[in-house]
């Protein structure tokens with residue numbers, strides 16, 4: 001019997017450095033499938049269609065919702081963001097682990113739909129550091145830094161709902177911690193009943 005992949009959700013307030021962190025995770029574990037979300041927000045300088053996001057219109061996004069082609073979606077700073085269903089389901093079925101990089105509401109919805117999913121919350125070293133990182137980024141035309149800071153504080157109140165907390169004070173160490181979590185989760189007994197059964201049958 002082939003085993004399904006692990007569904008890993010990573011949430012972090014905007015400016016926590018999660019893109020760099022997930023990039024680092026991908027390098028350490030290239031077999032993990034990174035879900036690419038659809039969004040109606042403007043493309044930022046340096047972003048690429050189909051790499052960072054699938055950039056789309058509000059009308060198209062609403063069609064994706066109506067056709068149930070997103071597994072979850074949310075509105076964040078007046079833009080839609082959602083996770084395309086087909087690639088996630090296909091990869092999980094093939095036994096490949098899937099990472100979703102989504103905000104807290106989406107994460108809570110995934111937890112309801114996929115109770116076996118693993119939820120990881122990434123924290124910045126401090127709120128001052130978060131503000132510094134957002135200021136430095138200088139890309140926030142679509143939503144002010146103040147709004148993102150306010151949202152960041154709200155998001156941190158959800159951290160207790162997650163299975164794991166990782167503090168991103170050192171990129172490589174934080175990525176190692178993500179790897180450790182994934183490795184340990186895959187060894188959980190409830191995910192390995194088939195091994196127990198196969199031994200009992202022989």
Ligand code: 5GP
Nearest residue numbers: 014037073074076081082083101102103106
């Ligand atoms: P950004 O505009 O900074 O790329 O993303 C804003 C927020 O939306 C981030 O917290 C990001 O993780 C979240 N996000 C990105 N894609 C999705 C998605 O498909 N679903 C949900 N629920 N949140 C998403």
